[in-house]
Amino acid sequence: MDAEEIRRNFPALGRQVYGRQLVYFDNAATAQRPRSVIDEWTRITEQCNANIHRAVHLMSEEATAAYEAAREAVRKFINAGSREEIVFTSGTTASINLVAFSFGEAFVSEGDEVIVTECEHHSDIVPWQMMCQRKGAVLKVLKVDDSGHLMINSLDGLITDRTKIMAVTHISNVLGLVNPVKEIVKKCHGKGVPVLVDGAQGIVHLKVDVQELDCDFYAFSGHKIYAAPGTGVLYGKKEWLDRMPPYMGGGEMVGTVRFSGTTYAPLPLKFEAGTQNFAGAATLKPALEFAASIMDDAEIVRSFDAVRDYLLDTLLADSRIRLYGVPENAGEKIPLFSFSMDGVHHEDLALILDKMGIAVRSGQMCAEPLMDRFGVTGMLRVSLAPYNTMQESEYFVKCLDKAAGMLS
Amino acid sequence: MFDEWLDKYEYLIELGKNLGDYPEDRKTEDRLIKGCQSRVWLDYRMEDGKIVFSADSDAIITKGIISLLIKIYSGRRPDEIVSSDFSVVDRIGLKENLSPTRANGLVSMIAKIKEVAAENL
Numbered sequence: 258m259d260a261e262e263i264r265r266n267f268p269a270l271g272r273q274v275y276g277r278q279l280v281y282f283d284n285a286a287t288a289q290r291p292r293s294v295i296d297e298w299t300r301i302t303e304q305c306n307a308n309i310h311r312a313v314h315l316m317s318e319e320a321t322a323a324y325e326a327a328r329e330a331v332r333k334f335i336n337a338g339s340r341e342e343i344v345f346t347s348g349t350t351a352s353i354n355l356v357a358f359s360f361g362e363a364f365v366s367e368g369d370e371v372i373v374t375e376c377e378h379h380s381d382i383v384p385w386q387m388m389c390q391r392k393g394a395v396l397k398v399l400k401v402d403d404s405g406h407l408m409i410n411s412l413d414g415l416i417t418d419r420t421k422i423m424a425v426t427h428i429s430n431v432l433g434l435v436n437p438v439k440e441i442v443k444k445c446h447g448k449g450v451p452v453l454v455d456g457a458q459g460i461v462h463l464k465v466d467v468q469e470l471d472c473d474f475y476a477f478s479g480h481k482i483y484a485a486p487g488t489g490v491l492y493g494k495k496e497w498l499d500r501m502p503p504y505m506g507g508g509e510m511v512g513t514v515r516f517s518g519t520t521y522a523p524l525p526l527k528f529e530a531g532t533q534n535f536a537g538a539a540t541l542k543p544a545l546e547f548a549a550s551i552m553d554d555a556e557i558v559r560s561f562d563a564v565r566d567y568l569l570d571t572l573l574a575d576s577r578i579r580l581y582g583v584p585e586n587a588g589e590k591i592p593l594f595s596f597s598m599d600g601v602h603h604e605d606l607a608l609i610l611d612k613m614g615i616a617v618r619s620g621q622m623c624a625e626p627l628m629d630r631f632g633v634t635g636m637l638r639v640s641l642a643p644y645n646t647m648q649e650s651e652y653f654v655k656c657l658d659k660a661a662g663m664l665s
Numbered sequence: 666m667f668d669e670w671l672d673k674y675e676y677l678i679e680l681g682k683n684l685g686d687y688p689e690d691r692k693t694e695d696r697l698i699k700g701c702q703s704r705v706w707l708d709y710r711m712e713d714g715k716i717v718f719s720a721d722s723d724a725i726i727t728k729g730i731i732s733l734l735i736k737i738y739s740g741r742r743p744d745e746i747v748s749s750d751f752s753v754v755d756r757i758g759l760k761e762n763l764s765p766t767r768a769n770g771l772v773s774m775i776a777k778i779k780e781v782a783a784e785n786l
Contacts, residue, residue: 275670602724604703605678609726612670620702634704634723663671663678664725 258554260561260646266291266547267644277614280649285430285458285593285640286618287480293543297323298485301536309535310509310526323539328525330542334549335475336466337492341524344498345538348489349457350380352476353424355491355528356453357384359501360422367393370419372450374399374407375630376429376436378623381455385424394421401630405432405582412444420450427459431624431636432582433593435463442471451497457481461642462591464552467492484544485537491528498524505530551643561643564650565592568639571654572596577661581631592641595622598657601664603637609660615653677729684732687721700773703727707777715740716785718778731774733757738778746782751775 264270269289272279281289301323307316309324324345331343346352365371371385375398389396397415400408407425416423423445428435438459442452451473459465460477467475474497479488493501503510503521508531512520521527551557566587572580577599584590598606607619618638621628628635639653691708698705703724709716718739722728737753738746754775 602703604724605726609674612674635702663675 258551258557260557260644263551263557263644264646266293268292268295270644274614274616275612280615280645280652282639282641282645282649282653283616283618284461284642284645285481285638287486288461288483288642289644290485290540291483291543291547293547294483294485294540297540297543298536301539306536308532320535320539323542324533324535327539327541330545331490331492334465334545335460335492336468338468339495342492342495342498344491344493344525344528345533346476346489346491346528347487347534348478348480349455349476350384350478350489352474352489352491353381353453353455354384355504356422356474356476356493356501357388359504359528360497361388361392361394363501365389365392365394365421368419369394369421370397370417371395372397372399372412372415372420372423374425374436375401376405376407376432376624376627377424377426377455378430378457379625380457380623381424381426382626395419398626399425401432401627404585405429405434406585407436407441409437409440409444412441416445416448416450420445420448422451422453424453424455426455426457427465428462428591428593429582429624429627430458430593431595431622431627431638433458433591433595433640434582434584435459435589435591438472439470446471458591458593461548473497479537479541479544482544482548485534485540487534488537488541490541495524498528503527503530507531557643560647561592561641562587564641564645564647565590567647568592568594568641568650568654577601581627581636592645593638594640595636595638597633597636598661601661603635605664606637606657606660609663610653610656613656613660615656674726677726677733679729680732681722681725681728684721684728684735685719687719691719692721698770698773698777701727701770703770705731705770705774707731707774707781709781711785712740715742716746716782718781727770730771734774734778743782743785746778747786 267289305316305319307320309321328340328343332340337343371389371394373382373385385396399412399415402408425441427438438454445452453474454472456475456477461482473494475492477490480486510522510527510530512522572578572594578596580596603619607617610617620635692706696706696708698707703722705722705727707720709718718735720731720735
């Protein structure tokens with residue numbers, strides 16, 4: 258397969274904007290959906306639209322089967338030990354909020370500590386802040402250096418006997434560098450501290466094996482990896498999930514309900530209160546199958562790496578550009594580039610690029626602490642998916658130069 | 666189609682570049698217009714019962730847009746501004762030039778101009 262063959266599976270990529278062929282470079286915000294995902298959503302909605310896990314009629318059984326098949330696809334994709342460890346949520350944010358709340362209720366008390374890093378997006382900061390406020394706990398921050406690398410050597414000094422959990426992103430949505438998550442898990446486990454990994458970007462670009470990483474929780478969204486929006490996953494080790502109270506109550510998350518008291522359903526349903534987004538969740542199966550087929554295709558991986566290398570080299574060589582997240586070797590960088598350009602505002606660049614047909618992101622990228630760290634009010638970000646081509650990248654570089662010329 | 670956009674933006678960029686100096690010490694939190702992706706400051710003084718606006722932004726296209734609004738509304742009496750339906754903004758095609766985020770910025774700019782006028786009625 259090559260990028261052109263992949264593109265044919267994505268209807269949205271064929272569209273025009275302002276009379277030009279769309280160049281979609283905002284994949285870190287959300288990916289486009291392949292035909293197989295759209296078809297599965299349509300199939301569930303047209304053929305088996307019935308609530309899952311409760312009725313005995315055929316449509317409900319079919320919808321339940323599709324939902325549970327997606328759970329198995331997720332389990333396999335991240336190599337989790339059992340389906341009980343795969344909880345469906347509405348996205349990364351919901352997954353992290355679930356852990357921050359339920360883990361906090363069970364294990365965090367006044368004076369305890371939680372560690373996050375400076376390169377987290379708001380979804381992996383605010384839930385922990387809220388939990389710390391509720392519990393009277395303290396939030397500590399592992400910093401990044403000027404190149405965007407986590408200052409891993411200072412981690413040992415941050416962990417104390419009051420540290421209850423650490424949260425770290427697998428890959429920052431601003432810096433695009435693969436964090437040494439396995440090493441962090443090892444350090445934390447050495448002191449009895451569990452680790453949540455925010456995999457919103459990581460799941461898209463890396464082959465994730467939760468057993469090999471040995472992380473305690475892994476959170477990601479469906480929509481960034483080609484599935485329907487409003488879908489997400491929380492992987493949690495059974496030993497933790499079993500000991501955490503439910504996040505929300507209601508629906509099929511119960512064992513028995515009496516006014517005198519309620520017992521809860523076994524995992525994973527304990528954490529899936531209310532009617533689930535079953536049509537959306539079912540699309541995780543074709544989405545992850547698609548993602549796996551791309552990750553396993555050496556030809557695609559090679560040409561996609563070449564696109565990344567071209568953009569990395571070009572941006573680094575341009576003296577007007579300051580790139581945030583400079584890798585020591587290309588292999589630790591995903592094709593995601595956030596940068597500033599001398600004397601030119603990121604928003605102006607994004608507006609003009611949009612009119613040239615190129616969709617990019619500008620602003621704070623839901624990561625204000627990182628903007629403060631680098632002393633900027635925002636950045637311009639281009640983030641690619643395997644359906645993006647070398648030709649598109651060359652066009653982007655040309656347009657960026659033209660836009661900068663107009664503005665300075 | 667693109668060339669049309671390019672022309673419009675080049676005009677806004679030109680307007681932005683030609684907007685008069687805005688003192689650094691007036692770039693304060695209370696003069697900042699909320700709801701724009703870039704930072705926009707709006708200041709004013711009263712002259713013979715008329716409002717004279719000045720503004721700045723760290724993004725040049727936004728600066729062009731606020732410059733255009735100032736061209737229209739500066740030097741008018743507060744009651745004139747308050748009673749204006751701001752349809753001129755639609756007529757010159759500003760709104761459709763802007764994505765929703767940006768349109769929000771425009772709406773915020775207009776709201777701020779109206780607010781200043783209402784305070785000085």
